[in-house]
Amino acid sequence: MKKVYRLFFPLISLLLIVHLFALAQEISPPVKITSNPIGSHIFSDTTYLGSTPLTLSLKENQPRIPISIFPSSIRLWDVSPLFDTIGSLSGKNNFHFDFKTEQPKTPRTFAIVKESDHKSLTPHIAVAAGTVLFTATAAYSKIYSDKLYRQYLDEYSSTGKLNAQKRNNIRRYDTISAVALIAAEVGFLYLSISLLNY
Structure with missing residues (x-):
């Protein structure tokens, strides 16, 4: 005993x-996604992730995730979505999409983790x-x-x-x-x- x-x-x-x-080893700083207009819809492939502003937590070893952003306003649904790819390499972890200034383009690649940003x-x-x-x-x-x-x-x-x-x-x-x-x-x-x- x-x-x-x-x-x-x-x-x-x-x-x-x-x-x-x-x-x-697994947790990286959260990714914050914002947009103009607020409430834009975020998808990863066919999975709905939520609407902006959105905070996502990804694992350090998670592969890159392609996301598509659709504007929130019904009258803007004819606008093509904006694309981005988030992953776990060094880079930024704040993403902002502005449908008024950005035009749909070839998907960009960013990363979400900076060593200095780690908790x-x-x-x-x-x-x-x-x-x-x-x-x-x-x-x-x-x-x-x-x-x-x-x-x-x-x-x-x-x-x-x-x-x-x-x-x-x-x-x-x-x-x-x-x-x-x-x-x-x-x-x-x-x-x-x-x-x-x-």
Whole structure:
């Protein structure tokens, strides 16, 4: 049981770190698509993606996606759509289409990810590593405190004397365990909120 308790929380934290590394490989900054007029319809092949303004999240390794933009106004449906291709190479991640100034043309190719635009995962990884350490510290301190407490009770049973030094050590390790557990919970909360925001 002790081994399970000792390994359970660090294992969960380690899984979170692995998941964050996976997110670092898969998630790129979102693409924002706007147009004039607003409410233009966006298609990728025959799939309707939505109307402008639209924010799309694409994976880093996702192939290029051709999109077609149709104006929102019914009287403008006779206008040919504007084309673009978005992908995951270095380039821009904000696209604006203006039906009043742009003419239909050969599809252009842009990319959506700039290295400088990446959301840094360093804080998340640091928090995950700290959470692992705090969780391990909390588990170890609690187990050691329980061991000292059993020794304290055994000693009291056999001698009838209270060992003040051992009692102080028990309190110290209990305090360390509680503080480390609170820090680990804060880390878990931060990571959970961060993952939900992705």
